[in-house]
Amino acid sequence: MASGSAIRGSRVGAGPMGEAERGEAAPRIQVSYYCANGHVTCPSFAEEAEVPEGWECTRCGLPASQDRQNPPPPPKNTPYKTHLAYVKERRSDKEAAAILKEALANLKERRRSGEVIY
Known part of the structure; x- marks a missing residue:
């Protein structure tokens, strides 16, 4: 059922004049x-x-x-890297083992002192 609005569905500038109204x-x-x-x-x-x-x-x-004979090559897609992959790039296995050993010793000391750790 129509609402009776005469200009329903039109937009600003949409008139019978066309370019004469809007300019060249x-x-x-x-x-x-x-x-x-x-x-x-x-x-x-x-x-x-x-x-x-x-x-x-x-x-x-x-x-x-614009060069039809030599269009640009497709970009190279690098595979998704996880956080672990980036860490492994920065640390050797020997460094990682030392860091893990230090963290476990710190955790055990905190538990021995009675600190609540979740």
């Missing part, structure tokens, strides 16, 4: 960008705007450039 659109140029998968992306830019050298492909998300 800026002159545009289309630039082609090519990705490693062979996709072409053609965004439009204002003629006086600075055109970027690279663009993200709208189909696959890879980086794209």
Whole structure:
């Protein structure tokens, strides 16, 4: 059931006048960008705007450039590293054993003194 509003669903600037009311659109140029998968992306830019050298492909998300023959290579994905993997990069097994031994000795001393440890 309609509410009776005459302007329901319209927006500001949506009138019968069109460009005469809003003014002329800026002159545009289309630039082609090519990705490693062979996709072409053609965004439009204002003629006086600075055109970027690279663009993200709208189909696959890879980086794209204006050079059709040599598109940029896909970025290398590094696998996820756990906290333990980063720790192992910084410490040798010998250092880790010494740190563990020191921590256990500290914990045993705190328990002997009656400190409540959870």
